[in-house]
Amino acid sequence: xxxxxxxxxxxxxxxxxxxxxxxxxxxxxxxxxxxxxxxxxxxxxxxxxxxxxxxxxxxxxxxxxxxxxxxxxxxxxxxxxxxxxxxxxxxxxxxxxxxxxxxxxxxxxxxxxxxxxxxxxxxxxxxxxxxxxxxxxxxxxxxxxxxxxxxxxxxxxxxxxxxxxxxxxxxxxxxxxxxxxxxxxxxxxxxxxxxxxxxxxxxxxxxxxxxxxxxxxxxxxxxxxxxxxxxxxxxxxxxxxxxxxxxxxxxxxxxxxxxxxxxxxxxxxxxxxxxxxxxxxxxxxxxxxxxxxxxxxxxxxxxxxxxxxxxxxxxxxxxxxxxxxxxxxxxxxxxxxxxxxxxxxxxxxxxxxxxx
Numbered sequence: 230x231x232x233x234x235x236x237x238x239x240x241x242x243x244x245x246x247x248x249x250x251x252x253x254x255x256x257x258x259x260x261x262x263x264x265x266x267x268x269x270x271x272x273x274x275x276x277x278x279x280x281x282x283x284x285x286x287x288x289x290x291x292x293x294x295x296x297x298x299x300x301x302x303x304x305x306x307x308x309x310x311x312x313x314x315x316x317x318x319x320x321x322x323x324x325x326x327x328x329x330x331x332x333x334x335x336x337x338x339x340x341x342x343x344x345x346x347x348x349x350x351x352x353x354x355x356x357x358x359x360x361x362x363x364x365x366x367x368x369x370x371x372x373x374x375x376x377x378x379x380x381x382x383x384x385x386x387x388x389x390x391x392x393x394x395x396x397x398x399x400x401x402x403x404x405x406x407x408x409x410x411x412x413x414x415x416x417x418x419x420x421x422x423x424x425x426x427x428x429x430x431x432x433x434x435x436x437x438x439x440x441x442x443x444x445x446x447x448x449x450x451x452x453x454x455x456x457x458x459x460x461x462x463x464x465x466x467x468x469x470x471x472x473x474x475x476x477x478x479x480x481x482x483x484x485x486x487x488x489x490x491x492x493x494x495x496x497x498x499x500x501x502x503x504x505x506x507x508x509x510x511x512x513x514x515x516x517x518x519x520x521x522x523x524x525x526x527x528x529x530x531x532x533x534x535x536x537x538x539x540x541x542x543x544x545x546x547x548x549x550x551x552x553x554x555x556x557x558x559x560x561x562x563x564x565x566x567x568x569x570x571x572x573x574x575x576x577x578x579x580x581x582x583x584x585x
Contacts, residue, residue, distance in 0.1 A: 231264070232270070241253055241294060245287075247280075258274050258276065259273075260389060260390035260403065262388070263387045264387070269302050271307075273307045273309055276308060288306050288308060331469045334438055334439065337443055339584050341585065343451065344490050345453075345455050346486025347456070348456075350477055351507040352376075354549060357558045359450060359572055360408045361406050361572075362575070362576035363579070363580070364407030365564065369448075371408070371443050372411075372452065373410075373441075374410070374412030375434055375454065376452055379454065382412045384553075384554070386410050387405050387406070399441075400440050402442065411441045413437070427458075435467060448579075456486075457493040461490075465494070472501065473500070473502060474503055475487055475491055475501060476505045476507055477527075479506055479509060481527065487504075487528075501537045504531065505539075505575065506528035506539065506542045508544075510522075510542070544568055548568055560573065
């Protein structure tokens, strides 16, 4: 049985950071941790170049600690860092001259918003798998976790640690599974609530869009919070969005809220690229019986009514959930599985539309 991410982190917590005196996980030294299904463990220890000699011993100690974890196979640790370890960037809103109308993000060719009318429909799971599927299509992909109150992309993409900021303003994003990623969840503790009003939310979103060094991207996926609030309005009014993908489960309650989200995008003149029916059907792993737990076809009917494409029907499957919780989306762990095919179909459709 392969090692779990939790077991690996627990072992690394036994390794002392020579600078802070705490463990290397708590000190934020361990970054981009990836635990593969074959037991391969890979991560970066980000330090100042002047500390490289001191951390060679820490690296050896970490390798020894992981060797004792059941299920761990190969261990790959890379020492890297910036000139100096800077404090996290200031995400408070700043007064400055505002450009008129939606603006492009430097280096980013296309921006796609992934939205839902209500929470709990699997929007973030879809976003993570879609980003990785596009990367597997050969696209240069970024993923911005804009779900400020419930950031889940660091866990789903297997990313940990604080993003570096050389000057306190520019933010260096994290990267894993071929996706460049940024999330407010990387700036806070995992169990810490973000208690912000609208102006703070809007300022943080604009700075994560403009001050993150995204580099050259073919497409930036923005995982929006559920509903029709400040984040959605700021994104669409301040930045040039190619379109939105709306995720919903088939039942009427979810579709009621999805319609409101679609109406918001239409009012804001953002094209609807299509809809995705998540948790569409469940096939029993024991007997093969197919059951529509949340109903079936509701999203397809809604898409037909609105004249937009139904991009995919994603099944309710245990492997999708396990992969997301394990830090590697299903299209990474099981790229040829029937469940992953739905996400690959969406990626191909967006590339064909010329928006990714």
